[in-house]
Amino acid sequence: MITFLSGGTGTPKLLRGMRELLEEREIAVVVNTAEDMWFSGNHLSPDVDTVMYLFAGILDTSKWWGIHGDTFITHDLLKRLGINEFIAVGDQDRAIHVARGEMLRNGISLTEATKALCKTLAVQATVLPMTDSPVTTYVRTKMGEMHFQEYWVKHRGDVAIDGVVRRFSEPPVATEEVIEAIERSDAVVVGPSNPVTSISPILECAGVREALRRQRVIAVSPFIGDAPVSGPAAALMRAFGKEASSAGTCSLYEDFVDVFIQDIRDPVAIEGALRLDTLMVNRGKSLDLAKNILSLIYGC
Numbered sequence: 001m002i003t004f005l006s007g008g009t010g011t012p013k014l015l016r017g018m019r020e021l022l023e024e025r026e027i028a029v030v031v032n033t034a035e036d037m038w039f040s041g042n043h044l045s046p047d048v049d050t051v052m053y054l055f056a057g058i059l060d061t062s063k064w065w066g067i068h069g070d071t072f073i074t075h076d077l078l079k080r081l082g083i084n085e086f087i088a089v090g091d092q093d094r095a096i097h098v099a100r101g102e103m104l105r106n107g108i109s110l111t112e113a114t115k116a117l118c119k120t121l122a123v124q125a126t127v128l129p130m131t132d133s134p135v136t137t138y139v140r141t142k143m144g145e146m147h148f149q150e151y152w153v154k155h156r157g158d159v160a161i162d163g164v165v166r167r168f169s170e171p172p173v174a175t176e177e178v179i180e181a182i183e184r185s186d187a188v189v190v191g192p193s194n195p196v197t198s199i200s201p202i203l204e205c206a207g208v209r210e211a212l213r214r215q216r217v218i219a220v221s222p223f224i225g226d227a228p229v230s231g232p233a234a235a236l237m238r239a240f241g242k243e244a245s246s247a248g249t250c251s252l253y254e255d256f257v258d259v260f261i262q263d264i265r266d267p268v269a270i271e272g273a274l275r276l277d278t279l280m281v282n283r284g285k286s287l288d289l290a291k292n293i294l295s296l297i298y299g300c
Contacts, residue, residue, distance in 0.1 A: 007198020
């Protein structure tokens, strides 16, 4: 089994290739939940849903979120009724949010709720929220702290930020399922997701770094030079006090990473790093990178 640490875009692109090469039952994915929020009375877990929809074969890979072919009748009617949701949630996608919200309100853990949703969607991979306790990423702006979803979706990242803050009522602890998945794996792959808002929240869950230090870990950089392949990673890295580059990313993982992969076009030199084509612009590129990573793990 291979365990992946994932956010909502970069790592799922790698998983797109991996699921063609491995039995899905041999894949576990520990997913960031620090971007979760209650939205229009329902529970939105964007990174969990992206991974879940990918393995269910229903992900809209033109956007890397939501369900392919979804309709937006409810969202459009809410707008006519004066409720302007800053996230356009599709009707089928919303049904998942409603079901998860009901389960959470009834005392079911996020891990168990995710397991139930995966069973309904016939997902064979193991999809694991990083923790069962709420933790949220906020960015600091001149207007005050702002939820990451509001910063990235509502304002499209067009707001100056000078800090990244994690908020929680109690320090997040990795679930037993997460630690077990890491420990039972042949290797752990830290995917090319946002190091600040996708991967670091997982690493901040008590028990994760310690488990990773006992494992073989391969990490993939999301940067080419000072530019992320997608998303607001550069601004967030600087606000997090790190260099916006593969070097800055590597420094976040240096206490546990065994192999660090950066793109063949990356001008930043990192001693000992492996150079591969990490720009997964299509299915074929995802498959090629997945094959190369599997060869590192299994020597095939």
